Amino acid sequence: MISNTGITISVDAMGGDHGPSVVLPGAAIALQRHPGTRFVLFGQSEAVLPVLDQHPELKAASTFHHCEISIRMDDKPSQALRQGRYKSSMWRAIEAVKTHEADVAVSAGNTGALMAMAKFCLRTMANIERPAIAAIWPTLRGESIVLDVGATIGADAQQLIDFSMMGGAMARALFGVERPTVGLLNIGVEEVKGQDEIREAGRLLKETPIPGIDYRGFVEGDDLGQGTVDVVVTEGFTGNIALKTAEGTARQIGAYLKAAMNRTWMARAGYLLARSAFQRLRDKMDPRKVNGGVFLGLNGIVIKSHGGTDAEGIAAAIDLAHAMARHGLREKIEADLENFHLRVSDDVPATPESSSQ
Incomplete structure (x- = not known):
C-alpha cells in the first residue's frame, strides 16, 4: 500500500x-x-x-x-x-x-x-506463538523500546527470543540503529538469577547470536530509565506493571514540582527564572509525547x-x-524471523536416519 x-x-x-x-x-x-x-x-x-x-x-x-x-x-x-x-x-x-x-x-x-x-x-506471523505490545520508553540517553507491556501474561524462552527479534526490528526502524542492543529484564545481572525461562532465553541468545541484534545479557529495573540498552525484553505481566509504575511516578514528580513551585513567593520567582528548564523537564516527562503501543508479531x-x-x-x-x-516494520520482522529460523535449522545436526537417505 x-x-x-x-x-x-x-x-x-x-x-x-x-x-x-x-x-x-x-x-x-x-x-x-x-x-x-x-x-x-x-x-x-x-x-x-x-x-x-x-x-x-x-x-x-x-x-x-x-x-x-x-x-x-x-x-x-x-x-x-x-x-x-x-x-x-x-x-x-x-x-x-x-x-x-x-x-x-x-x-x-x-x-x-x-x-x-x-x-x-x-x-500471527509464521513461527510466532504470541504477539507483544512494544512501548517507547524515555531514558537519559534518549529512548528505548520495552516489550511486552501487556499483550499476554508469562512467556517461555522461545517467546522471549521472538520478542527480542521483534523489538530489535522495531529499534532499527524507529532509531535507525543497525544492530540495536538488547537486554532481558531480570532481578539481577548474574546468570544464576531469575526464573528458568529468562535464564534459558539468555543462554540461547548467547549460544545462537541473532545477526540483527547485539545481546547484552540481563538488565535490571533501574536500567529502564538509564537507557542501558536499546531494547528491554520481558513478559507482559512484569512489563505492564513497569509501564504503569513509570507513568504514575512521572505524574507524582510533576505534582510535587507544581506544589513546590507554588509554595512561596520566592519559589514562584525561582520558577520564573528557570521557566525554560522546567518546560524542557515537563516535555520530557509528558506521556503524550511517547503515546502509542505497537502490536508486534x-x-x-x-x-x-x-x-x-x-x-x-x-x-x-x-x-x-x-x-x-x-520504515517497513513488518517486513523487517519477517526477514529477521526467517533468517533466524533458517540459521537454527542449519545448526541442527542431521540424524542418522536423515543422513542415510
Missing part, C-alpha cells in the same frame, strides 16, 4: 474515552506533520461527520466508512469480538490493513478487545493509543504509525 503519494492510516474514530472529539483533532495535527498522508476513518456517522466538518484539510485527505457498532472501553474481549466482528469501527480499521486499504491501523479503544480482534483478523501493524489521552497524544500515536509504515 505504501506508494510515492504517501502512507494510508486507518483510524478507529470511536476509540478511547472521548471518541471523535479527540481522535479527529489528533489526526488533523498528525496530518500537518506528515502532509500527503491519507486516512481511512471508521465510525458512526452521526458522531464523526460533524467533527470531521470542522477539519476541512483532514476531511479532504480522508475516506469515511460508517460503522454500526462502537466497542465500549469496558467490553470484555470475547464480547467485543462476538458482537463487533465485521461491524464495529475497531474491526473495520484492523481489516483495512488486512485488505491493503491501509498500511497501519490506529485505535485508542479497549486494549483487550483490540488485541483479540487484531489476532483474529490479522493472525501479527501480519500487519496495529498501534494502540492510550484511551484517556488528548489530541496531542493521538497525534503522537499516529506519528508512530507513520514511522512504522514508512
Whole structure:
C-alpha cells in the first residue's frame, strides 16, 4: 500500500474515552506533520461527520466508512469480538490493513478487545506463538523500546527470543540503529538469577547470536530509565506493571514540582527564572509525547493509543504509525524471523536416519 503519494492510516474514530472529539483533532495535527498522508476513518456517522466538518484539510485527505457498532472501553474481549466482528469501527480499521486499504491501523479503544480482534483478523506471523505490545520508553540517553507491556501474561524462552527479534526490528526502524542492543529484564545481572525461562532465553541468545541484534545479557529495573540498552525484553505481566509504575511516578514528580513551585513567593520567582528548564523537564516527562503501543508479531501493524489521552497524544500515536509504515516494520520482522529460523535449522545436526537417505 505504501506508494510515492504517501502512507494510508486507518483510524478507529470511536476509540478511547472521548471518541471523535479527540481522535479527529489528533489526526488533523498528525496530518500537518506528515502532509500527503491519507486516512481511512471508521465510525458512526452521526458522531464523526460533524467533527470531521470542522477539519476541512483532514476531511479532504480522508475516506469515511460508517460503522454500526462502537466497542465500549469496558467490553470484555470475547464480547467485543462476538458482537463487533465485521461491524464495529475497531474491526473495520484492523481489516483495512488486512485488505491493503491501509498500511497501519490506529485505535485508542479497549486494549483487550483490540488485541483479540487484531489476532483474529490479522493472525500471527509464521513461527510466532504470541504477539507483544512494544512501548517507547524515555531514558537519559534518549529512548528505548520495552516489550511486552501487556499483550499476554508469562512467556517461555522461545517467546522471549521472538520478542527480542521483534523489538530489535522495531529499534532499527524507529532509531535507525543497525544492530540495536538488547537486554532481558531480570532481578539481577548474574546468570544464576531469575526464573528458568529468562535464564534459558539468555543462554540461547548467547549460544545462537541473532545477526540483527547485539545481546547484552540481563538488565535490571533501574536500567529502564538509564537507557542501558536499546531494547528491554520481558513478559507482559512484569512489563505492564513497569509501564504503569513509570507513568504514575512521572505524574507524582510533576505534582510535587507544581506544589513546590507554588509554595512561596520566592519559589514562584525561582520558577520564573528557570521557566525554560522546567518546560524542557515537563516535555520530557509528558506521556503524550511517547503515546502509542505497537502490536508486534501479527501480519500487519496495529498501534494502540492510550484511551484517556488528548489530541496531542493521538497525534503522537499516529506519528508512530507513520514511522512504522514508512520504515517497513513488518517486513523487517519477517526477514529477521526467517533468517533466524533458517540459521537454527542449519545448526541442527542431521540424524542418522536423515543422513542415510
